[in-house]
Amino acid sequence: MKKKYELLDKSKRKEIKSKYYDTTSGKYVKRKLISALICGVLCILISIYLFLSTKNLKIIDYIYNTFICICGIVFIIMAKKIEIKKINEYVIKHKI
Numbered sequence: 001m002k003k004k005y006e007l008l009d010k011s012k013r014k015e016i017k018s019k020y021y022d023t024t025s026g027k028y029v030k031r032k033l034i035s036a037l038i039c040g041v042l043c044i045l046i047s048i049y050l051f052l053s054t055k056n057l058k059i060i061d062y063i064y065n066t067f068i069c070i071c072g073i074v075f076i077i078m079a080k081k082i083e084i085k086k087i088n089e090y091v092i093k094h095k096i
Contacts, residue, residue, distance in 0.1 A: 043072025
């Protein structure tokens with residue numbers, strides 16, 4: 001089953017997630033995911049700051065700021081997808 005983790009109920013998901021993050025690979029992945037989330041949030045905040053701080057916005061400013069914001073959103077989405085993928089691999093490997 002490819003999506004075994006997603007089919008579990010909420011309490012079982014929390015339990016499995018905590019078990020996964022107690023392993024050494026889980027701790028490593030968690031650090032990397034947190035750094036990716038921080039990068040995503042910082043990208044979004046920087047793009048908002050650049051939108052608000054620039055007085056005369058030109059088309060290149062809109063393109064640049066929008067690109068930074070999209071990169072931040074992609075960082076956040078991909079961090080969540082990778083988290084689900086890694087936990088799903090853990091569930092399948094340990095036959096939970």
